[in-house]
Amino acid sequence: MLEIKNLHANVDGREILKGLDLTVPTGEVHAIMGPNGSGKSTLANVLAGKEDYEVTEGSVTFKGEDLLAMDATERAVAGVFLAFQYPMEIPGVATMTFLRSAVNAVRKARGEEELSTPDFLRVVKEKAKGLKIDVDMLRRPLNVGFSGGEKKRNEILQMALLEPSLCVLDETDSGLDIDAVRIVADGVNALRSPERSMLVITHYQRLLNYIVPDRVHVLSAGRVARSGGPELALELEKSGYAEYGEASAA
């Protein structure tokens, strides 16, 4: 599904990723952990195609294609989805309108028919229910005045609607209380499938109690410093990130 080789990337002229290698096979869930400043969010943004992130070296192959040659829209259409750590507010645009625009943009680009209003409503309501999202919330402007939990559930709802092949979750658990983490994790788990891969980026092991990964990778100074099974997360929970340069992180 995803193959990253020797990836180097700059933000504002500063190198953040320094030769990152990572392979996520189809159907697997991999966790990316690491101290602040190790490059976790940079990796997420580079994969989604944010313009301020400049790739200077290396390659990213997604389903056999050169991901770096695509712009952000093309990546979304091809099946890459980023659940944002800080979802953006768009005043005046009802969440429902946004969801529908996104779903139909992706469908159109994939050569599928746009969903009719009744069909779309049916699908949204069904998926929203699983995430305990009230339909009233979907009538409010996108993310405006949403609580942290509402924002993150809304991200997962978008993920469910767009049916991506690769889900990148950037610190989806940050700022959530334990009940909210559970709801979000249930939503994510419901989307696990043999055709779909996930990259779960998190600072804390807590989320991984609910979304149990196939592999865990520890990022340090822009590279994968260590990889292992789910037990690696538990080990980190005890030992902390000291040996991965937490103290020196920017």
Add this chain to the structure above:
Amino acid sequence: MPAVQETVERVKQIDVDKYKYGFFTDIESVMAPKGLNEEVVRFISAKKGEPDWLRDWRLEAFRRWQTMQEPKWANVQYPKINFQELYYYSAPKSTEGPKSLAEVDPELLKTYEKLGIPLKEQEVLAGVQGAPKVAVDAVFDSVSVVTTFKEELAKAGVIFCSISEAVKNHPELVKKYLGSVVPITDNFFATLNSAVFSDGSFVYVPEGVRCPMELSTYFRINAEKTGQFERTLIIADKGAYVSYLEGCTAPMRDENQLHAAVVELVALEDAEIKYSTVQNWYPGDAEGKGGVYNFVTKRGDCRGHRSKISWTQVETGSAITWKYPSCILRGNGSRGEFYSIAISNGYQQVDSGTKMIHLGRDTSSRIISKGIAAGYSNNTYRGLVSAHRKATNARNFTCCDSLLIGDKCGAHTVPYIEAKNASATFEHEATTSKISDDQLFYCLSRGLSEEEAVALIVNGFVRDVLQQLPMEFMAETQKLIGISLEGSVG
């Protein structure tokens, strides 16, 4: 410079010799000679078979106009217009215009397609010869629909016709109200309009009548060839209600560079007039060459107690827009509203806003203005809210929001507030924001293209105003906003 040059050249292209017999011959003369003088004003009046009082009214306006100066205070730049280089009268010409859609600018056709306008209607809009009749059939399912409209209106007692017809058939109403809101002395362009106005619409809704339909779709057929000096007069008698929609979301093919229209609204006691405009004239090309100069005077008079006038405008076209739909709140308890979306892209210049003149007691007004500037454009909100000393308890709420797309455009807000009555309550809010890269990226990462993303964000920004538009125009207007902002990012 290029703008005027273009007019001059275009005028040259029309073979003036063809009309060398001038306006004294009674052949189907198409044009008055170039320039403006008393003879031309008399010619226009005679051509239209107007009564003496109206001819004299025009002449008075013309004499006045000669003493006036073109206003310079607006935040717009354009080369000096030589008013003697223009033509002031041209009857509909059957030989002008493309012969089929194949001859029409493909860019224009692309826009029609995006707006989802039916082919037959495209022909009307593009000015294809002989199209109107066909279009009426195709779009409105035969002329009978138009007749039905007319019958239904007549049954309600609503008069809806061209100003020229009204002058003939309802002279007492025209004489009473024409120029009573925008006097012939008002301003340079309004005075010019009074002297040479070509045609326009006339609406009279009698006492207690609620006009049974939006005067909109019908207008869409009627709108063609109203000319560059349009004059509209709408009167709502006591307790009457009318909603009027001017314009069209599709860009009209237009040979005229200068447009100086006048719109007058009169609301008597307990009457309500809702006037909506969608203006999408040619804005000029990507380099800012050409485009329509839209210098309009629109004013409503809340003459009766508890009357209400509401202006809603969506301005996306024209190279230069100079326009301030205003309300004179004369009647006690009267109310004025102004809802505006003004979008400028490319090299467009917009200087638009409103005036709310509170004269009566307990009058209230509300202004919601959304300016969106992209490209190299300049977008100015200019507004005046004033309370006369007798305007006890006058209230106004103003909200002016500007949205910038890119870093080469400008947004300006120039609010004037004058209160001569201590009990007046005026509130003013203003914001300026930019579409952030993060907002854009968020949309892109969900599969939207840049253009779709900008259109979505802008439509959110203008939502309060969009909701004021008649239902059937909301969807089209949303699309229009997207089209107007094409090429504004990336």
